[in-house]
Amino acid sequence: MSEPIISIRNLKKVYHVGEVDVNALRGVDLDIKRGEFMCIVGHSGSGKSTLFNILGGLTPPTSGTVMINGKDLRGMTEGERTNLRKTEIGFIFQKYNLLPTLTASDNIAIARSIAGKGDTADPQFTEILKLLGISHRLNHKPRALSGGEQQRVAIARALVNHPSILLADEPTGNLDTENSNIVLGILRDLNERLGQTIVMITHNPEAATYGHSITHMRDGSIIG
Numbered sequence: 001m002s003e004p005i006i007s008i009r010n011l012k013k014v015y016h017v018g019e020v021d022v023n024a025l026r027g028v029d030l031d032i033k034r035g036e037f038m039c040i041v042g043h044s045g046s047g048k049s050t051l052f053n054i055l056g057g058l059t060p061p062t063s064g065t066v067m068i069n070g071k072d073l074r075g076m077t078e079g080e081r082t083n084l085r086k087t088e089i090g091f092i093f094q095k096y097n098l099l100p101t102l103t104a105s106d107n108i109a110i111a112r113s114i115a116g117k118g119d120t121a122d123p124q125f126t127e128i129l130k131l132l133g134i135s136h137r138l139n140h141k142p143r144a145l146s147g148g149e150q151q152r153v154a155i156a157r158a159l160v161n162h163p164s165i166l167l168a169d170e171p172t173g174n175l176d177t178e179n180s181n182i183v184l185g186i187l188r189d190l191n192e193r194l195g196q197t198i199v200m201i202t203h204n205p206e207a208a209t210y211g212h213s214i215t216h217m218r219d220g221s222i223i224g
């Protein structure tokens with residue numbers, strides 16, 4: 001058995017809000033294998049986004065360990081964590097987060113140049129664009145694209161540096177059923193055809209059926 005790509009042990013996160021402590025994660029243990037498409041489901045407030053932000057190195061945990069590709073997030077310097085975010089992890093958000101003044105193509109290109117990869121040819125990425133079905137829409141700015149197209153551009157941006165993990169937080173939260181199904185089908189294809197490891201957070205049980213495994217969260221804990 002190869003070691004998990006993500007390994008989480010006794011992960012806790014407490015937010016201090018005025019006088020009150022909010023226990024957003026209460027000791028989470030989770031292993032995610034390379035090539036897995038894992039869905040994490042739970043009601044609003046169950047701690048899903050907190051877990052997402054910790055996995056992506058965006059928020060520090062209160063205690064516990066997170067290993068990504070065999071490296072402990074805690075032992076990393078800020079620079080190493082930034083590098084992890086730029087090259088190892090691709091992020092997809094509910095609201096796409098595209099830059100409105102740039103074309104789709106430039107939104108994607110900028111992620112590549114931020115990671116220091118410039119504009120060297122990348123035949124594998126051409127294949128990804130084909131799979132996303134947006135090659136003909138790349139010269140448009142986000143406002144000229146539908147929500148589904150914007151999310152597909154955001155997926156392209158997340159994949160441009162060939163991250164080992166794709167993290168998605170409610171990727172279909174702003175989409176109608178038809179576009180949700182398109183985006184979820186794309187994620188499944190990326191996983192099945194290219195072996196992309198995916199962790200998708202959703203409160204929609206139907207969306208969760210697209211993955212291999214479902215992890216349920218409630219009140220900051222995993223309940224199976």
Ligand code: ADP
Nearest residue numbers: 015017022024043044045046047048049050051
């Ligand atoms: P979910 O994504 O499942 O809706 P969250 O991780 O966003 O859950 O939230 C879990 C709990 O932590 C909630 O009670 C929420 O109010 C609280 N919480 C989340 N982020 C913060 C924050 N930045 N400051 C204070 N409390 C927070």
Ligand code: MG
Nearest residue numbers: 045048049050
């Ligand atoms: Mg959330």
